[in-house]
Amino acid sequence: MNTSPIEVREDPDVHEGPALLAGLASGPSLAAHRTQFGDLPRLALDDLVEAVDDVGLRGRGGAAFPFAIKLRTAAEGSRRPVVVVNLSEGEPASSKDSALARTRPHLVLDGAVATARALRARQVHVVLPGDRPLTTAAMETAMDERRDRRVRLVRHVASPRFVAGQARAVLELMAGRPNLPVTAWTPEAVAGHRARPTLLSNAETWAHVGHLLHTGPPTGLGTDDEPGTTLLTLRLPGARVAVREVEYGTPLRSVLPQEDAAVLVGGFHGTWTTPETARRLTVSVAGMREAGCALGAGLVLAVDDCPVVWTQRIVAYLAGQSARRCGPCLNGLPALASALAALDDGGGTARVEQLSAMVVGRGACAHPDGTVRLVRSLLAAYPHEVDRHGAGYCSWTKPRAVRRLRSVAS
Amino acid sequence: MNRRLRVDWPACKARGLCHELLPEVLELDEWGYPVVHGEVTDELLGLAREAVRMCPRLALRLVET
Numbered sequence: 001m002n003t004s005p006i007e008v009r010e011d012p013d014v015h016e017g018p019a020l021l022a023g024l025a026s027g028p029s030l031a032a033h034r035t036q037f038g039d040l041p042r043l044a045l046d047d048l049v050e051a052v053d054d055v056g057l058r059g060r061g062g063a064a065f066p067f068a069i070k071l072r073t074a075a076e077g078s079r080r081p082v083v084v085v086n087l088s089e090g091e092p093a094s095s096k097d098s099a100l101a102r103t104r105p106h107l108v109l110d111g112a113v114a115t116a117r118a119l120r121a122r123q124v125h126v127v128l129p130g131d132r133p134l135t136t137a138a139m140e141t142a143m144d145e146r147r148d149r150r151v152r153l154v155r156h157v158a159s160p161r162f163v164a165g166q167a168r169a170v171l172e173l174m175a176g177r178p179n180l181p182v183t184a185w186t187p188e189a190v191a192g193h194r195a196r197p198t199l200l201s202n203a204e205t206w207a208h209v210g211h212l213l214h215t216g217p218p219t220g221l222g223t224d225d226e227p228g229t230t231l232l233t234l235r236l237p238g239a240r241v242a243v244r245e246v247e248y249g250t251p252l253r254s255v256l257p258q259e260d261a262a263v264l265v266g267g268f269h270g271t272w273t274t275p276e277t278a279r280r281l282t283v284s285v286a287g288m289r290e291a292g293c294a295l296g297a298g299l300v301l302a303v304d305d306c307p308v309v310w311t312q313r314i315v316a317y318l319a320g321q322s323a324r325r326c327g328p329c330l331n332g333l334p335a336l337a338s339a340l341a342a343l344d345d346g347g348g349t350a351r352v353e354q355l356s357a358m359v360v361g362r363g364a365c366a367h368p369d370g371t372v373r374l375v376r377s378l379l380a381a382y383p384h385e386v387d388r389h390g391a392g393y394c395s396w397t398k399p400r401a402v403r404r405l406r407s408v409a410s
Numbered sequence: 411m412n413r414r415l416r417v418d419w420p421a422c423k424a425r426g427l428c429h430e431l432l433p434e435v436l437e438l439d440e441w442g443y444p445v446v447h448g449e450v451t452d453e454l455l456g457l458a459r460e461a462v463r464m465c466p467r468l469a470l471r472l473v474e475t
Contacts, residue, residue, distance in 0.1 A: 183419060183420060183421070323420075326419035326422075328443055358439055358440070358445075362443070362445075363419050
């Protein structure tokens with residue numbers, strides 16, 4: 001199986017930030033957390049809904065879904081809800097949830113436990129990433145420090161697979177079945193774990209909930225439309241992996257390298273942009289959507305080599321990460337990887353586009369759709385470079401045509 | 411009220427019976443898996459229900475949109 005072209009990093013440089021990542025020096029212990037932020041916030045469900053609605057809090061796992069809608073839906077069910085903290089970020093290049101686990105685990109858990117209490121939920125399920133031992137250990141240490149008679153923390157470890165962190169795959173894991181996506185006929189917030197209303201969000205979302213409940217709405221941070229901050233994983237050429245908390249409305253330029261670099265925004269399910277476009281973007285859910293990008297899981301990957309080659313390697317990896325259950329994904333992604341590789345032999349983009357149209361929207365999870373988003377963004381942002389590959393050249397490496405001729409001659 | 415056929419993708423194993431019954435709405439892709447085109451009209455409702463019932467993998471559902 002193709003390994004990820006980017007290795008998982010659990011030890012990014014975590015920079016001091018304006019909200020979640022303020023006061024990192026005091027460490028991740030429960031005692032330090034209580035000193036800094038105070039006791040577990042207790043509030044009624046209506047106040048909680050109002051608080052998250054007022055700041056327009058959106059999920060940070062990738063889909064940017066409004067948290068208040070999920071919360072309200074889970075609260076409206078007739079059965080007792082379940083709360084899930086998802087730390088099994090499948091994106092190998094993303095390190096933000098690892099950073100939170102290692103620096104702010106109790107902010108994450110306070111957000112989830114306070115919400116569970118408001119919902120009268122009795123269980124908070126914490127789903128840990130199987131391929132990230134340091135993250136898992138940090139969360140387990142934090143969970144062991146806490147005592148709560150009303151809310152039980154239940155631990156699960158997800159498989160080391162890209163699609164294992166998908167919401168339905170997580171629910172399968174919690175039910176004791178293989179940690180793979182299945183078809184969702186109803187939203188999790190309506191019927192999820194054991195058919196109970198299930199409020200499943202990723203670690204960063206819960207950390208924002210926790211911070212909001214402790215310190216109130218973020219004043220002076222972000223924009224009127226999008227208050228507050230968000231976490232970015234920065235992978236820049238020649239630099240250590242970094243996690244930074246930035247305000248919404250921050251120009252992306254301020255975190256990018258000076259030199260021209262192709263930038264992948266969001267994650268492996270994200271969007272390629274040219275250096276020119278990347279410099280014009282701002283960190284904003286709405287703004288990025290307008291520009292045809294998505295903040296996704298908050299990855300900013302700037303590369304000083306060829307985005308076509310990167311995409312070939314990423315899609316080959318993603319094809320191998322299919323759960324191999326849905327026909328269009330099981331057959332389509334390897335075919336798409338081959339079609340991308342064949343660009344270098346003059347295979348052309350018609351087959352790539354045909355396969356993209358064939359797999360999109362035809363799976364139990366977002367894996368085919370996300371992979372197609374990446375491929376289409378390459379064709380849109382780098383059409384000339386794709387053409388050059390078709391002619392046997394690459395702007396970043398030695399002319400392939402020459403290499404091919406040599407190999408024919410020898 | 412609009413109705414669509416939805417495929418349970420992990421359950422579908424490309425047996426192709428749905429396409430036999432309802433080529434107006436279901437094509438097959440190059441691997442034999444169904445491609446759903448548009449909504450199920452009133453005239454096709456009976457056939458659509460039959461396709462749902464006959465699927466050997468129980469991988470097809472009629473959903474209201």
